[in-house]
Amino acid sequence: MTTSFDWKLPRGTLIHGKWKQNRYRVERLLGEGANGKVFLVERQRTWYAMKISSDAVDLQSEVNVLQSIAKQRQAGRHEAYLIDVDDFRNSDGVDYPFYVMRYIRGMTLFDYLAKQGMDWFPVVGYSLLVKLAQLHSEQWTFGDLKVENVLVGDYGRAELVDYGGVTGFGKSVRQFTEIYDRGYWNAGSRTADAKYDLFSFAVLCIQIHESRRLAALTASLLPQNRAPEELLKLARVNPVLRTMEDWLSKALRGEFAHTxxxxxxxxxWQHKHSRHAPSAPVPRWMKGLFVASAALLATTIYWLLRAGL
Structure with missing residues (x-):
């Protein structure tokens, strides 16, 4: 049985790894999820994010997933996500497992759009889709895609955080949040695949633009009445979402062949309906992102044709 992890780590607390002897200084709490808390920590003048859990088995499963992803990406130029894995003993003499990951600087999705303006929504959305496409090409579903698990850096570059819900294709999704879950909306199973994340992405788009109406809708609908059409009805009342109704419909109904x-x-959709581009100059990563996504699409189509699909 999992016990709740409800104690606090004040700023300045030193965490001493039991096995590897690495020391980390706690700066502040970054967030918390279903199976632990994430703290901003510092070691040798470098900032990291540390996830601590009360459930060793659950955290180890998450570590195993991160290690598998790291091995798949060794040939690429991706920065290491997983830095350290160890245990530490708190002031009550209880050992807790933790892992350390690179710290991603950025703002929450809501905060970024509030500061920079909603004109950045299409750019951030595309960046997030490319992140998901990379994960899906490696046969992983992110699973718990939601506003809280997306950080946005300079020029709208999106990053996924908290990999606790990442699940291999074909398995039951490890973690999810009901409002983003296609099973909750009677739109499909909770079996991990690319379409599961695309459904969550569509709900995320609706929440960004109509958070109050979405909350009211989920509170009022009976379980048997939940359906993608109810979400599309909500999208039609918003000027921006109405322009992307076709895209949302395909994502909510699982009609995209792949990410x-x-x-x-x-x-x-972005090129057709964006009234004007963001005022900041286009960074090199975004130009490369368009090229990389086109190459990934071409490769996928090639293998689909070769397989006779």
């Missing part, structure tokens, strides 16, 4: 197709369709 690369969804990203390409998003680009087409």
């Amino acid at each position: 690369q197709e969804a990203a390409k369709s998003w680009q087409q």
Whole structure:
């Protein structure tokens, strides 16, 4: 049985790894999820994010997933996500497992759009789709895709955080949040695949623009009446969401063949309906991102054709 992890780590607390002897100084709490808390910590003048849990088995499963992803990406130029894994003993003499990951600087999705303006929404959305496409190409579903698990850096570059819900294709999704879950909306199973994340992404789009109406809708609907059409009805009352109704419909109904197709369709919507581009100059990473996504799409189509699909 899992016990709750409800104690606090004040700023300046030193965490001493039991096995590897690494020391970390706690700066502040970054967030908390279903199976632990994440703290901003410092070691040798470098900032990291440390996740601590009361459930060793659950945290180890998460570590195993991160290690598998790291091995798949060794040939690429991706920065290491997982830095350290160890245990530490708190003031009550209880050992808790933790892992340390790179710290991603950024703002929450809501905060970023509130500061920079909603004109950045299409850019952030595309960046997030490319992140998901990479994960899906490696046969992983993010699972617990929600506003809280997306950070946005300079020029709208999106990053996924908290990999606790990442699940291999074909398995039951490890963690999810009901409002983003296609099973909750009677739109499909909780079996991990790319379409599961695309459904969550569509709900995220609706929440960004109509959070109050979405909350009211979920509170009023009976379980048997939940359906993608109810979400589309909500989208039709918003001027921005109404322009992307076709895209939302395909994502909510699982009609995109793969995430690369969804990203390409998003680009087409973006070019057609964006009234004006963000005022900041386009960074090099975004230019490369468009090229990389096109190459990924071409590769996917090649293998689908070769397989006779």
